Amino acid sequence: MxxxxxxxxxxxxxxxxxxxxxxxxxxxxxxxxxxxxxxxxxxxxxxxxxxxxxxxxxxxxxxxxxxxxxxxxxxxxxxxxxxxxxxxxxxxxxxxxxxxxxxxxxxxxxxxxxxxxxxxxxxxxxxxxxxxxxxxxxxxxxxxxxxxxxxxxxxxxxxxxxxxxxxxxxxxxxxxxxxxxxxxxxxxxxxxxxxxESRDSQRRKLDVAGIATLSLAVFSLAWCLTQGPALGFNDPRTLAILAVALLSLMLFVMIERRQREPMIDFSVFRIRRFSGALLGSAGMNCSFWPLMIYLPLYVQYGLGYSSLGTGLTLLAYTLPTLLVPPLAERLALRYRADAVIPAGLLAIGLGFLLMLWGSHAETASWLTILPGCLLAGTGLGLTNTPVTNTTTGAVPGERAGMASSIDISVRMVSLSINIALMGFILVEAVQSALRQHVPAGIDAAALRAMAEGLSAGNGVGALPVGVAKLALAQGFGAVMLYGGVAACLFAVVSWLVFGAGREGALGAGRL
Known part of the structure; x- marks a missing residue:
């Protein structure tokens, strides 16, 4: 070499x-x-x-x-x-x-x-x-x-x-x-x-305390969502880890406010276009991307497709995210990202609700969830690129790097938390469905283990086909409902946060 x-x-x-x-x-x-x-x-x-x-x-x-x-x-x-x-x-x-x-x-x-x-x-x-x-x-x-x-x-x-x-x-x-x-x-x-090779002549100090507290907060919250249900949310260990998460988050905010060169400058959140776009970033990762983790399990075990059939179904879910961004850029130039980002989030939410409807069809298949997959993918394509361009373009040039880092961090943090949260919702809904069809004497721990196994595809054959499919449909339906409602709420809040920026732009145009 x-x-x-x-x-x-x-x-x-x-x-x-x-x-x-x-x-x-x-x-x-x-x-x-x-x-x-x-x-x-x-x-x-x-x-x-x-x-x-x-x-x-x-x-x-x-x-x-x-x-x-x-x-x-x-x-x-x-x-x-x-x-x-x-x-x-x-x-x-x-x-x-x-x-x-x-x-x-x-x-x-x-x-x-x-x-x-x-x-x-x-x-x-x-x-x-x-x-x-x-x-x-x-x-x-x-x-x-x-x-x-x-x-x-x-x-x-x-x-x-x-x-x-x-x-x-x-x-x-x-x-x-x-x-x-x-x-x-x-x-x-x-x-x-x-x-x-390139370096920065004005080397910044590494914010070790900020990195450590933010990482501990996210990890602790993800642990609570994945391990807490089995232990019980009133278990001392769960409560202790939750307290660690909250304390770490408060410490992170305090540390960043006192840093001379913080890795997150909270003053940028006062810029409405930046905050509105960041809500778009979080909205995508509370809905579209975490479902990518669970959708293969639903298609393979809930609908009964092979690995290749599952991959083809997921291609329908993700393909619009490649085809739509050029259109999103043109729409953002014509109608402003302030309108395109909330519209994209709304499309994701409606797509999830369509998938929910398709998953509860009498003969549910990839065809019944296809319209929702395509609409959700289109919504992500409308949102993703304008979010990135708006977060970096809404702040002064010398802070664009920090804005990009905040955007990526919000995506990853919200994705990590929602992978755990969607898993919690899935297991709880499957458990609720199973409770109506299992012997009355079964204890809570055994029922939860059965729900977790069924959610991951284990135990599908050990239950009557109708019961397994009903429980899986109810579980994944609850996940889709959560994703749909979350995306719609983020769309509304993003629209409201963007509001003042839109009014200012319109007022400037009238002058």
Whole structure:
């Protein structure tokens, strides 16, 4: 590799930029695939690794929680030690942790490896933005570079389900993870050849206290939602962890308010366009993305489809997110993001309610939930890009990096919490349905274990077919109802928060 790096010194600026863009796009593809391809193989992981419902939740949550933990620190570390150096380190760790995921022989090892993978992925994501900003500082080239990066990231998210299902059909679940080993090697070579090292001359101090308190708050809340129901919400351990979550959150706010250079400057929340867009970001991750974790379980066990059929159904759910963003950009230019973002959230909410209706049809199938899937995906496509552009565009240029970090952090935090919350709602609703069909003498712990097993696909054959399908339909229906109501509420609140900005813009137009 040393010879290649020396040879790269003779490359033209255009050639280096091309290699840089290829490296960043490949890294973004890997990051997107690891979010959307893994849910499809959760049923396989549950069977092969003998995991339970909580294990499946933590396989996904370990990735998002670890990603959230490193987001704020990465920008400071990259500025201090070099953006290229940190991108190389995060790519290497991502590749190695992916290999460990593929070779995992138990859910415990897989969850730990997923946490490493998530930390590497979060660092990789921030470094990608920093490297592109440095390599393409201005002009049309910058727009094309970020446009290509966004498209490839969307391809990873959108086609992840069908790619994961195809890998399982042609080979085995391990290759959903192992494939990132050679991809990471290719990305490392491209970074070494193309990316120029850069640092920030005004190095910021690493906000260790802020990072630690925010991470502890999110982790503790996710733990309460996943482990609390089994222990009981009045159990001293659950109450203690909940107290830790609340205390950590209060400490985080206090620490950030006293920092000279906080990683979150709370004054930006006074900017209505920024806060309105951030509500759009949270709304997507309280509805569309966490359902990606549970929808494969519903399609495979509730509707009875194979892994490949499940992947194709999820493609209908995610495909509009790739096709709609160009339209969303045009609509945002014409009608302002202030209107497009709430409209997109409303479309997500209505799509979920349509899926709920389709899941309760007498002969429920992929066709009955298809209209809701397409509408929800269209809503996400309308919301996602305008949210990103508005959060960074609503603040002064020197604070755009912080605004982007807040946006990504809100996405990951809300996603982590809602993965746990949707799982809680699912199990509670399934348990409620089962309670009417099981012997009266069964104790609460056994009933809950039965509900968790059924939610993850275990025990479907041990119950009468009608009872299992009814319980699953009621459980996933409750999840869809929650997602639909949450997205609609976020749409309304986002519209109201945007309101003053709209009025100001209209008033300025009349002057």
């Amino acid at each position: 040393t010879t290649d790096i020396k040879a790269s010194m003779h490359l033209t600026t255009s050639q280096k930029n091309t290699l840089t863009l290829a490296a960043v796009c490949l890294a973004s593809l890997m990051f997107g695939l690891e979010i959307s391809s893994v849910p499809v193989i959760l049923p396989n992981l549950e069977t092969v690794l003998h995991g339970d419902f909580k294990d499946l939740q933590w396989i996904m949550n370990a990735y998002t929680l670890a990603c959230t933990t490193v987001l704020m620190a990465t920008g400071t570390l990259a500025d201090r030690y070099g953006r290229k150096r940190l991108l190389l380190a995060s790519l290497a760790l991502f590749g190695l942790s992916s290999l460990v995921c593929g070779w995992a022989g138990s859910t415990g090892v897989l969850i730990a490896a997923r946490a490493l993978q998530g930390a590497a992925g979060g660092a990789m994501l921030i470094c990608q933005v920093a490297v592109l900003s440095q390599q393409f500082p201005t002009g049309a080239a910058r727009g094309r570079a970020f446009g290509a990066w966004g498209i490839v990231f969307g391809l990873g998210l959108g086609f992840g389900p069908i790619i994961g299902a195809a890998i399982v059909a042609l080979s085995n679940w391990q290759w959903v993870f192992l494939v990132h080993g050679p991809l990471a090697l290719a990305a490392l070579l491209l970074v070494a050849l193309g990316v120029s």
